[in-house]
Amino acid sequence: MASALLSSLAAASAPPSASLSPREINKMKLNLPCTSFKNSSIKTKSFGRIRMVATTNVSRFDGVTMAPPDPILGVSEAFRADTNAMKLNLGVGAYRTEELQPYVLDVVKKAENLMLERGDNKEYLPIEGLAAFNKATAELLFGADNPVIKQQRVATVQGLSGTGSLRLAAALIERYFPGAKVVISSPTWGNHKNIFNDARVPWSEYRYYDPKTVGLDFEGMISDIKAAPDGSFVLLHGCAHNPTGIDPTPEQWEKIADVIQEKNHIPFFDVAYQGFASGSLDADAASVRLFVARDMEVLIAQSYSKNLGLYAERIGAINVVCSSADAATRVKSQLKRLARPMYSNPPVHGARIVANVVGDPTLFNEWKAEMEMMAGRIKNVRQKLFDSLSAKDKSGKDWSFILKQIGMFSFTGLNKAQSEHMTNKWHVYMTKDGRISLAGLSLAKCEYLADAIIDSFHNVS
């Protein structure tokens, strides 16, 4: 009876993703005894007679409601449950081979073998992570001979891939820039908002995607960044914007840097695809290096999930470029202070793999070749998809945005209903914002996908 009361209260008052408020729960608890005892004695082998006390049937967690599945990771769950032979998973951004199999890079296998042969130990890393990894990751991002590295002006702390690195930065912002806002692109990666919400950092959006041109709304972007209060943090995607695949041109990056400097904003880059977007590590870091060359203080979160295929190893870093070595030392010490109560110190395995690959010239070159191969496959798939769409679609719609966009994803321009139609009729799994992961597409499936897109676009509103 008590549980029925609780469930009906829960159903009546709670929004789907929230739980009962503490006040509501307390009210209910006042109406129920804290415990109702039922004493019984049970004999067991090891302990002799124990008095067992059964407590009330009410759970302290009865007010907890079922959370909805993650909009991105939940897509893969739904895909797995589908038994249709034609099904296609274009949800999460994980690279697939032409055979649509996951891919572990050869250099990664070699590095792991090396590590095992060497018999590395498993001691705790320092809170800031593996020193060799931190050195390698900063050099990769800025270039080994960049003045900021020579002058030791970068605070680098190993983080749990991109998400974990963003979260550390968000925690730093919350603690040391109270009230400061982060402005994020509209749209952006779905998890960005969750990270800032949980870190209690306020955020608002700047215009980014223009559905009319399926391109960048540059005027809107500049205008909104200008309108943000001085000293805001501006979240930028270093390359291969997720979900749109639309990146600013070098000239546009200069103008973005101009307005950020004017407003004393702090640029905050999310770099999840260095080397993966164009195939070149240096080209994909150009935007970050442009800002750094202007002597700006910059935050950069890095991930090795895609470019080294280390998704599940959770390896990344947060870098803070400061105006002095002293500031970098202080900032690093405070990042450590935030990491310690979160997970104490980061996992060693992925960091060692990266350090081994980047630190060995042969492996490093092999890596670059594998990265070019992966980026190349995606470019080929873009071309084939574009060709299929252009050939099959008689409406004259311009599909060239597929070729202009860059990186793992394409923002198709399909709306929520159309995206759902893609899944329900064609068994094509994608996120509801119209994003497809080209990394999950094979040349062989391009024609099927083109049919699905054309049908959804023209026949569903």
Add this chain to the structure above:
Amino acid sequence: MHPQLTSASSSTSSPSDRRLSALVRHLTGSSPEIDSQSILSASPTSGFHGDSVFSHIVRAPEDPILGVTVAYNKDPSPVKLNLGVGAYRTEEGKPLVLNVVRKAEQMLVNDRSRVKEYLPIVGLAEFNKLSAKLILGAESPAIRENRVTTVQCLSGTGSLRVGAEFLAKHYHQRTIYIPHPTWGNHPKVFTLAGLSVKTYRYYNPVTRGLNFQGLLEDLGSAPSGAIVLLHACAHNPTGVDPTFQQWEQIRQLMRSKCLLPFFDSAYQGFASGSLDADAQSVRMFVADGGECLVAQSYAKNMGLYGERVGALSIVCRAADVASKVESQLKLVIRPMYSNPPIHGASIVAIILKDRNMYNEWTIELKEMADRIISMRQQLFDALRARGTPGDWSHIIKQIGMFTFTGLNKEQVAFMTKEYHIYMTSDGRISMAGLSLKTVPQLADAIHAAVTRVV
């Protein structure tokens, strides 16, 4: 939490002041703090003249526990001894990777079908099931009845943090009672998660044992529903555990006040050498049908420190509750790190599910536990042989990796300075860092500290 807003310049560092001074700089085109250094270092074309947005951020001190190793590494003395962080060392003073762990890793690397795809947010399913069985017992009714949700987390710390964030969001009582003393990182984990922290009496410095009366009084006066942190075994830092009978009294008291147990289990199998014995406290609470949280770590008992493997289990009253709780745990984890690291969890799963490897593990685990127990005896005997003043029997009565020596801050500092012995300033030493060779050195140091420093 309030940041340390000490200003580096004469202006205050509130955001509006910063904005104002930024505006002034923009209008006048000058920086208030141009000095020769910043002029030299700034490039001629940069619009940014040496003022850092991070000027107000002060340098944090080293972590008190992990900082001990930092200080130890800096010491050039050839006789230095690190008894700081709780990481097992062999008799030769070397870190140890268990044979069975190496075997499991070789299997992983040899298996060509293995991939590195993202784990689910809750982690490796097999690992979660096996971890729940390990701590709760394979025959646990709570498991059979699907009342347990287990999520892979980043070792003990990560499990505590995720559990605490969940409670801060979804539980009506936001106060957690932690024993005094406790692991140095506990209060920070809970505070940053959004809980408020209170303490209950635990250690009696006079007896160097449990202050049971104080414990019962303090838990007895806690508000109904409050969360209570319990060390499942091998209390850190004191090594003082309740007896079985005392655990039963604690359980009854907590259930009568609806206090919510949150177990930290970092030493299962490592304390006594027996995995089942070290899980008794947890299983006792689960057996009465009530709810609890358990944070598990594989850092010590499988030597997987740097791999960050652990699990959070929440035992609920009903299966549908467990299911909803799990869905909400995912919402805590996704914005923190998305999904957990695969390597360590895979190693654990291989070992736990293979009977032979599991047995090998229990043997290696017992060897580690036995070596530590023998170090306790050695140190106790060495102090007695030197006639060191005081009762040192607590060294052999306490359990687990650590001994709470009872030495004070000044004595600790003396031992570090004169004898190059590194330990935390609360007098805690890691027995795992001792060997037959180094026991005499430590005994000399303790003797000197006790007789020369008050």
